[in-house]
Amino acid sequence: MTDQNLSDLLDRAGERIAAGSPPLGAMIDAAAVVRRRQRTRWTGALAAVGAGAVVAVVVGGPALFPAADSRTPPQPSTQGTSPVESEPIPPGTRLVGIGHVAIAVPEEWATNAIRCGTATRPTVVVDVTVIEGCALLAPKVHDVVWLERAVNASMFVPDRDVEIDGVAAQTNEVTCSELGNGTTSCTRTVFVPSDQASFRAIAKTKERVDEILSWIRVVDDRVAVPGFHGVNDSEQDDDAGEHYRQALQAAGLAAQVNTQFVGGGKPGLILGVSPAPGTMLEPGQTVTMTEVADPRGPADLVDVEVNSVGPGNSMDYRGRTDAQLRAGTRIELELGSTIWVYGHGQGIGSLAGEISGPALALDDWREGPNYGRSWTAVARGTSELTVTITVDGERIVIGTVTVSVR
Numbered sequence: 223m224t225d226q227n228l229s230d231l232l233d234r235a236g237e238r239i240a241a242g243s244p245p246l247g248a249m250i251d252a253a254a255v256v257r258r259r260q261r262t263r264w265t266g267a268l269a270a271v272g273a274g275a276v277v278a279v280v281v282g283g284p285a286l287f288p289a290a291d292s293r294t295p296p297q298p299s300t301q302g303t304s305p306v307e308s309e310p311i312p313p314g315t316r317l318v319g320i321g322h323v324a325i326a327v328p329e330e331w332a333t334n335a336i337r338c339g340t341a342t343r344p345t346v347v348v349d350v351t352v353i354e355g356c357a358l359l360a361p362k363v364h365d366v367v368w369l370e371r372a373v374n375a376s377m378f379v380p381d382r383d384v385e386i387d388g389v390a391a392q393t394n395e396v397t398c399s400e401l402g403n404g405t406t407s408c409t410r411t412v413f414v415p416s417d418q419a420s421f422r423a424i425a426k427t428k429e430r431v432d433e434i435l436s437w438i439r440v441v442d443d444r445v446a447v448p449g450f451h452g453v454n455d456s457e458q459d460d461d462a463g464e465h466y467r468q469a470l471q472a473a474g475l476a477a478q479v480n481t482q483f484v485g486g487g488k489p490g491l492i493l494g495v496s497p498a499p500g501t502m503l504e505p506g507q508t509v510t511m512t513e514v515a516d517p518r519g520p521a522d523l524v525d526v527e528v529n530s531v532g533p534g535n536s537m538d539y540r541g542r543t544d545a546q547l548r549a550g551t552r553i554e555l556e557l558g559s560t561i562w563v564y565g566h567g568q569g570i571g572s573l574a575g576e577i578s579g580p581a582l583a584l585d586d587w588r589e590g591p592n593y594g595r596s597w598t599a600v601a602r603g604t605s606e607l608t609v610t611i612t613v614d615g616e617r618i619v620i621g622t623v624t625v626s627v628r
Contacts, residue, residue, distance in 0.1 A: 332345040338355075341424070347368045389416055410422070486570075526609055552623070552626065553626070559599045572610075576608045
């Protein structure tokens with residue numbers, strides 16, 4: 223594999239804010255009498271949350287967080303419970319949750335605005351099971367809350383029991399760390415066992431962390447749209463779509479299934495759901511899920527892309543996607559550039575290209591699997607590159623690229 227191919231694969235697969243309400247910690251410590259409250263029932267219209275979100279490693283620390291696991295965290299040593307007095311839902315917020323537990327975040331917050339596991343702006347993070355294996359130098363600390371199903375017992379050790387709208391929960395002390403760039407990152411977690419819902423807040427100050435966590439609510443008459451990335455990860459050898467439909471049914475939601483062709487994609491893999499994971503819906507409402515469709519023929523078994531670089535030491539990369547290739551696409555190259563094809567899926571070992579026209583010639587790269595799949599722009603003019611695979615002795619055309627060399 224060449225450096226260019228490796229780069230392609232990696233590219234694809236990978237100040238302070240004043241506290242506006244009483245801090246959670248202060249409310250916990252000041253409480254002397256346990257009093258249960260009725261769960262809040264929401265009858266007004268609630269703004270829905272939108273979420274978007276995929277190869278990566280997951281590590282601990284103030285910037286990177288592991289995917290939740292199903293282990294029950296160790297029980298806190300502090301005896302007794304203290305109430306957490308939730309503040310009324312302020313205007314200009316939206317609910318994002320897991321099960322019947324949600325947090326009211328400002329509407330202007332983004333969803334899943336993270337890079338290398340670090341927030342790039344104030345954001346709520348939901349249904350993210352893997353994060354990029356990289357690190358940001360001198361990252362800024364933005365308000366962020368991570369929603370995860372269950373908790374990682376190695377990272378969360380509760381030290382007190384609390385109540386949120388009459389429902390038992392667990393929390394720990396706020397911890398802060400210096401990032402080395404003159405900023406501080408503070409974090410704290412609240413875990414609600416009944417819904418296996420974990421909320422981890424990050425901010426510049428302890429007070430702001432407490433304030434963010436005071437936005438958590440229990441909403442009996444709404445339920446969150448389940449996440450689907452975990453199903454794709456854990457059930458992709460079976461039918462991820464079927465497992466997700468079961469999750470929707472268990473949540474009391476209905477499913478509508480659409481399918482979409484994806485070259486080389488595994489049928490049944492979930493491409494997306496709408497409304498997005500974390501959106502609070504009324505029981506019985508419909509979630510539209512889009513799955514990878516069954517292959518229509520041998521060409522659908524592969525995903526093929528085109529990339530180019532050059533000339534010389536130039537790092538001017540220009541590429542085309544599988545969809546563009548199949549539709550027929552054009553690309554302009556400088557004289558001396560190199561262009562190649564690559565991909566994955568069944569039959570990809572027979573991937574080849576056929577050239578017509580004077581602009582391209584078979585590259586003399588003899589350093590591995592690219593030989594026979596890469597070409598050099600040797601003359602000004604136009605060539606057409608026809609990309610094919612061979613299945614059971616039959617030549618299958620994937621698509622074409624018209625290459626203009628100037």
